[in-house]
Amino acid sequence: MSREELIRSFGPEVADTVVQPIDVPLLTTREGWDREASRRLVPPSLADCAPKGTRVGPRDPRMMYHGEMLPVATPALRRGLLDARRQLRKNRFRAVGRSTDMVLDGDRGCGKTTLLVQIGRGFQGLIEQDQGADPNRIPVVFITVPPDRDSNQHWSLPFAEFLGLSHTLHPDSRSRRPADMTQPVAHVMNRARTRLVLVDGINRIQDSEIRAAFDYFESLQESTNVTFIYCGTGAREIVHEARYGKRRMTLPGAVKGDSYFSDLPVMWAGVIPYGDDWHGVVQAFDEDLRLYDHEPGSLLGLSRYLHKRTGGYISSLNDLICIAAQEAIENADKDTDEAITKELLNDIRIGRGDSR
Numbered sequence: 001m002s003r004e005e006l007i008r009s010f011g012p013e014v015a016d017t018v019v020q021p022i023d024v025p026l027l028t029t030r031e032g033w034d035r036e037a038s039r040r041l042v043p044p045s046l047a048d049c050a051p052k053g054t055r056v057g058p059r060d061p062r063m064m065y066h067g068e069m070l071p072v073a074t075p076a077l078r079r080g081l082l083d084a085r086r087q088l089r090k091n092r093f094r095a096v097g098r099s100t101d102m103v104l105d106g107d108r109g110c111g112k113t114t115l116l117v118q119i120g121r122g123f124q125g126l127i128e129q130d131q132g133a134d135p136n137r138i139p140v141v142f143i144t145v146p147p148d149r150d151s152n153q154h155w156s157l158p159f160a161e162f163l164g165l166s167h168t169l170h171p172d173s174r175s176r177r178p179a180d181m182t183q184p185v186a187h188v189m190n191r192a193r194t195r196l197v198l199v200d201g202i203n204r205i206q207d208s209e210i211r212a213a214f215d216y217f218e219s220l221q222e223s224t225n226v227t228f229i230y231c232g233t234g235a236r237e238i239v240h241e242a243r244y245g246k247r248r249m250t251l252p253g254a255v256k257g258d259s260y261f262s263d264l265p266v267m268w269a270g271v272i273p274y275g276d277d278w279h280g281v282v283q284a285f286d287e288d289l290r291l292y293d294h295e296p297g298s299l300l301g302l303s304r305y306l307h308k309r310t311g312g313y314i315s316s317l318n319d320l321i322c323i324a325a326q327e328a329i330e331n332a333d334k335d336t337d338e339a340i341t342k343e344l345l346n347d348i349r350i351g352r353g354d355s356r
Helices: 003-007 030-038 061-065 075-091 112-131 152-163 182-191 207-224 235-244 276-288 300-310 314-331 342-346
Strands: 102-106 140-144 196-200 227-231 266-269
Touching: 030 112, 030 140, 030 152, 061 314, 075 102, 075 112, 075 227, 075 266, 102 112, 102 235, 112 140, 112 196, 112 227, 112 266, 140 152, 152 182, 152 207, 182 207, 207 235, 227 235, 276 300, 276 314, 300 314, 300 342, 314 342
Parallel strands: 102 227, 102 266, 140 196, 196 227
Antiparallel strands: none
């Protein structure tokens, strides 16, 4: 997968290039998701930016860009997109039986949500490129685990919110009690030809809630024939317990005692060890910087230092580089280089035991 494939816009009816929006889109709404799925991520050109040393505000294009920067093709991202594309391609034309779901697991800070969003962007782009633009189609639904989860009513609400459905009874009364929106949700998803549901934060489900939650997901799946991708730290164990209880599964005909832990494909986002993969990630950040005095390759020269600072966690590396780049822009003047230096990095705290 090339960098161009990772950051391109998806779909044939996409507006002109969009850099970071001033108002960050809320992915758990259809409008916000479509904005994220359709935008092309492009670094600002230095030729179009304020000259070096110019005092800039928080909405300066480079300040906004370096608040997030471009997604980097980590080993987990590269492998996860490949696995998801293969499974979704197969599921898309499955007529008999339930679609095969997927699980996205890994430690905090290893890029699980980034991978989840990229899978959704790619799948929505595939549908739009294949079938053309259709404002009535909703290929992907993105939800997070709701705070209240003790009934089907509560589980239906994040779906209703995404789809823009009113979910209160007696709107003129003071109580404005929420309604169980399962049937309207299933109806709209079928009419809109929804094929993929992304569930983030699955780790927030308590042990006592697992069975009821996944009974709801499976019931909705039977009504809509969608594929679910469950994302969160410990997701593999959570999904396994939901499907089989605490029993480990023994393969038919296997040697006694042999078992497997998940009958669903598991995508794993982990810490990046120091080596070629790490160097490749740092090199991508190096190439994406938009600083007037940045020397190409200088960030790569700090590769070992950056790994020691971040422990190989992509989120910590992103925080460190983004903060340093914004600081370099804000504090640059005619006598100060606008670049990321080890001295500057040493002055930034990012967590992961980094409590100097």
